[in-house]
Amino acid sequence: MDRHPRLDELDKKILKTLMNDARTPYAEMAKQFEVSPATIHVRIEKMKAAEIIEGTEVLVNPKKLGYDVCCFIGINLNAARDYHSALEKLNALDEVVEAYYTTGAYNIFVKLMCRSIEELQYVLIDKLQAIDEVQSTETLISLQNPINRNVEP
Secondary structure: OOOOOOOOOOHHHHHHHHHHHHOOOOHHHHHHHHHHHHHEEEEEEHHHHHHOOOOOOOOOOOHHHHHOOOEEEEEOOOOHHHHHHHHHHOOOOOEEEEEOOOOHHHHHHEEEOOOHHHHHHHHHHHOOOOOOOOEEEEEEEEEOOOOOOOOOO
């Protein structure tokens, strides 16, 4: 299968619509794009099969759930071979919501969500820095997230 399947304009319009509201009915898109609902269904199924569409999700507002502190942590490992075991331990921490294997200053870059600075301090000292494979960390606290969007199809 092609690593980067080609999308035509209809596919892109369908994707943009679903990215805006994944609950948009096929019939509504069909009417808007002047095609049949079956065409919409087939196009979506093809994009799922090509793994362009990986699923749907509910977007949660972390602030409304009491998560007031968002930070990013650059992690340096003791050795490159520690990556897999460190990642496994990071994955077990509920506060870690994203992780990236990176080049540059850090081996791993994680996004962490906490309810308070006190909780962040606890997570850093008693959880994250307690991981044997972690040599050092650098924490950057996010003040706001003014841009948050998907890629354009």
